[in-house]
Amino acid sequence: MKIVTSAITIACLAATGALAADHGACAAGKTLEEGMLTIATGNPAFYPWVLNDAPESGEGFEAAVAYAIAEAMGFAPEQVQWVRTSFDEAIQPGAKNFDFNMQQYSITEDRDRMVDFSLPYYSSAMAVLTTEGVVEETGATPEIAGMKDLRWGAMAGTTAMPILMDLIAPNSDPLLYGDNADVTAAMQAGQIDAALFDLPTALYLSAVVVDGGKILGQFPADRTESPDQFGLLMEEGSPLKECVDAAMTELTESGTLAAIEAQWLQDATGVPVIQ
Amino acid sequence: MTETHGTVSAAPAVRPTRRATYEARVRRRSTTVAALSTAAVLLAVVVLVPMAPGWEAVKRSFFDAEVFARTFPGLLNAFLLDIAIFAWCAPLIALTGLAIALCRDVRSPALFPLRMFGAVYTDIFRGLPVILVVYLIGFGIPGLGLPRPWNSPYIWGSLALILVYSAYVAEVIRSGIDSIHQSQRSAAASLGLSEADTMRYVVLPQALRNVMPANMNLLIALQKDVALLSFIGPVEIFRQAGVYKSLMANFTPYVGAALIFLAITIPATRYADYLLNRQRRRQR
Numbered sequence: 001m002k003i004v005t006s007a008i009t010i011a012c013l014a015a016t017g018a019l020a021a022d023h024g025a026c027a028a029g030k031t032l033e034e035g036m037l038t039i040a041t042g043n044p045a046f047y048p049w050v051l052n053d054a055p056e057s058g059e060g061f062e063a064a065v066a067y068a069i070a071e072a073m074g075f076a077p078e079q080v081q082w083v084r085t086s087f088d089e090a091i092q093p094g095a096k097n098f099d100f101n102m103q104q105y106s107i108t109e110d111r112d113r114m115v116d117f118s119l120p121y122y123s124s125a126m127a128v129l130t131t132e133g134v135v136e137e138t139g140a141t142p143e144i145a146g147m148k149d150l151r152w153g154a155m156a157g158t159t160a161m162p163i164l165m166d167l168i169a170p171n172s173d174p175l176l177y178g179d180n181a182d183v184t185a186a187m188q189a190g191q192i193d194a195a196l197f198d199l200p201t202a203l204y205l206s207a208v209v210v211d212g213g214k215i216l217g218q219f220p221a222d223r224t225e226s227p228d229q230f231g232l233l234m235e236e237g238s239p240l241k242e243c244v245d246a247a248m249t250e251l252t253e254s255g256t257l258a259a260i261e262a263q264w265l266q267d268a269t270g271v272p273v274i275q
Numbered sequence: 276m277t278e279t280h281g282t283v284s285a286a287p288a289v290r291p292t293r294r295a296t297y298e299a300r301v302r303r304r305s306t307t308v309a310a311l312s313t314a315a316v317l318l319a320v321v322v323l324v325p326m327a328p329g330w331e332a333v334k335r336s337f338f339d340a341e342v343f344a345r346t347f348p349g350l351l352n353a354f355l356l357d358i359a360i361f362a363w364c365a366p367l368i369a370l371t372g373l374a375i376a377l378c379r380d381v382r383s384p385a386l387f388p389l390r391m392f393g394a395v396y397t398d399i400f401r402g403l404p405v406i407l408v409v410y411l412i413g414f415g416i417p418g419l420g421l422p423r424p425w426n427s428p429y430i431w432g433s434l435a436l437i438l439v440y441s442a443y444v445a446e447v448i449r450s451g452i453d454s455i456h457q458s459q460r461s462a463a464a465s466l467g468l469s470e471a472d473t474m475r476y477v478v479l480p481q482a483l484r485n486v487m488p489a490n491m492n493l494l495i496a497l498q499k500d501v502a503l504l505s506f507i508g509p510v511e512i513f514r515q516a517g518v519y520k521s522l523m524a525n526f527t528p529y530v531g532a533a534l535i536f537l538a539i540t541i542p543a544t545r546y547a548d549y550l551l552n553r554q555r556r557r558q559r
Contacts, residue, residue, distance in 0.1 A: 087521055088520075091336070091524040091525070091526075092336065092526070093329055093332035093333045093335065093336040093337075094329050094332060094333075108522065110522060110523040110524065110525075111522070111523065111524040113523075113524075113525075114335065114336065114523070114524040114525055115524055153508065156514055156517055156518050156521070157517065157518075157521040158521070159522065161518060161522075162522065173510060174510075175428065175508030175509065175510065176505075176508065176510050176514055176518065177506075177507075177508060178506060182414075182506070182507070185414045185418075186414065186428070186507070186508055188418060189414050189417035189418040189426060190417060190420070190421070190422075190423065190426050191417055191426055191427070191428055191507075191508060192508070
């Protein structure tokens, strides 16, 4: 019975397009549900990665990348279904409820021991978010020396903390928070002066969330020290990894990925580079 | 009478009575049964759990020796912050709790507002989840524009813990005060003690001793709830474990944190039990 269904699926996939057929064959029988690609994102999914917390629309950088990968793997948009997970659900042992999980997971060696990552879909610049008030008061400039004395904050569940320690090494211990909203609340309450985020998130927070928010500067994406690259997270030993990687390579080489990035993520060249 | 008593009590030492033999047999038997059933349960856990299909994955995620060794020193270090917060909160909670309890026991009609304040205070802070108070006070009050260092999350987070826990402690102390019989107050009054002196020298010493075990339990609960301060910034053990968890995609640091908590709370719980038993023996 199972063989028959997969045979039918393959036939269907082959019918959707000759180009997609070979990738479709790659993913056949490896997804949770035959003929469906189940993608997980955060709850809620944040701007600008997913617009309006609605990944089904394909709007927002990660949502658009997800549909591009699905297409390259031979799945039509209606064959993609979304689920929501927290970070902890994504790494807990046991059966997963997604084929791959996409919520700005930074690829690190330690994490790679426990779960599988795809090839990266985005290299993240890290940016320093602060407020006009702090800049006026402390005269902070985009120079590391002057930033050491600021009171720092970061989101606990991200690689921002080790990158902060590596690149800036502040003089006082940073305060850590559970999510973006708490970091900005602490900034508004004057408990922290500055926080380190990936650049797209920092741009969004400074423009929309934080009153008088200001981006002090960025560590560009192509820095050699403490690079931060986002990958799709899969269960350790996932058979789907090779198909996802093949699709990712194809999207990177064809320039599709760069085009999606240009469409959904703000151009960051205007942000000063931290010396 | 004394002599007879002496011979009777000395007799079992020489030759056990039939009852003593019977009781000894029952005791031996229950010890054996208890040992066997404990062994069976332990064996089942040790043998059956690893037979579960996901055991290997769980072992890697929760009991990774290397991750444990790498993170444990950092966790211990972060735990010092928990202890510090606990150390400055506990005495303030005791004092505030006592003050609120006394407010609720005020009997003069002129001081009724004080009594009402005590009741409202305990109603509000006992009725709110600790984490909610920590958030509201920890972010809310500093948001009013206090200058540094007065907007520190340590200050306002601690205040949140003190408010909530003193409400609990106040209720416990009040129940202790209520447990002292009216006749004691009457006796004190007949000796010429003032209301304040009655409370201080007659009621409170007995009341506080009666509620000691209950307060020990609150102390243990506080020890764990200190971790809630991590939500507004301080990197104590729970947050530090969470950071390690997300950086290594491994839950072992949580197990390490749990062990550190237990190392403190189990002796404290045993001590509370001991106090409770001693009190029960005394009252018998």
